[in-house]
Amino acid sequence: MHIATGLPGEGTEGFRTSHRQAGETAELIRAVGPGAVVRSSPYNYADLGLVILLRSRRDRSAAFGHRELGPLADDGMSELRVTVKCYLDTERSMSAVGRLHIAKSRVAYRIRKAEHLLGRPVKDNCLRL
Numbered sequence: 001m002h003i004a005t006g007l008p009g010e011g012t013e014g015f016r017t018s019h020r021q022a023g024e025t026a027e028l029i030r031a032v033g034p035g036a037v038v039r040s041s042p043y044n045y046a047d048l049g050l051v052i053l054l055r056s057r058r059d060r061s062a063a064f065g066h067r068e069l070g071p072l073a074d075d076g077m078s079e080l081r082v083t084v085k086c087y088l089d090t091e092r093s094m095s096a097v098g099r100l101h102i103a104k105s106r107v108a109y110r111i112r113k114a115e116h117l118l119g120r121p122v123k124d125n126c127l128r129l
Contacts (some may be wrong), residue, residue: 002029003042021045024052031055050127068128071117080117083110088126 006021008014025045045052054061066073072081083100087107090096094104115121122129 001041002026004029004045005042006045018045021049021052028052028055068125070119072114077117080110080114083107084114084122084129087111088122088129092123 004022004025006018006025009016009018022045025043025048028048028051029043054064069081071077072084083097083102086097086100087094094107097107098104100107111122118129
């Protein structure tokens with residue numbers, strides 16, 4: 001079971017908007033599947049709004065994702081994607097990525113491997129990545 005939330009709003013229209021956002025958030029979590037989700041519930045629209053927006057045109061967002069992730073988009077690369085996302089979410093802090101319960105040296109290795117596969121530093125165009 002997952003909990004999805006929208007942004008706070010005022011009045012009836014604010015409630016409707018928040019409810020729609022929560023529904024879009026829940027739909028995204030169902031679509032990516034349990035293995036692709038980095039953290040557990042609750043899922044907040046504020047954190048996933050960009051992904052939800054990109055997903056609104058699946059054909060274009062899939063092409064964008066494959067173009068930006070390159071080899072990291074492959075099925076066997078989920079561990080690297082999770083590490084890179086956590087690394088970027090924590091403003092490139094090796095120690096903060098410890099919440100994944102892996103040593104800093106392992107995080108550094110995974111980041112170097114991802115950068116090698118991407119052909120560029122992960123800090124370049126963080127938002128796009």
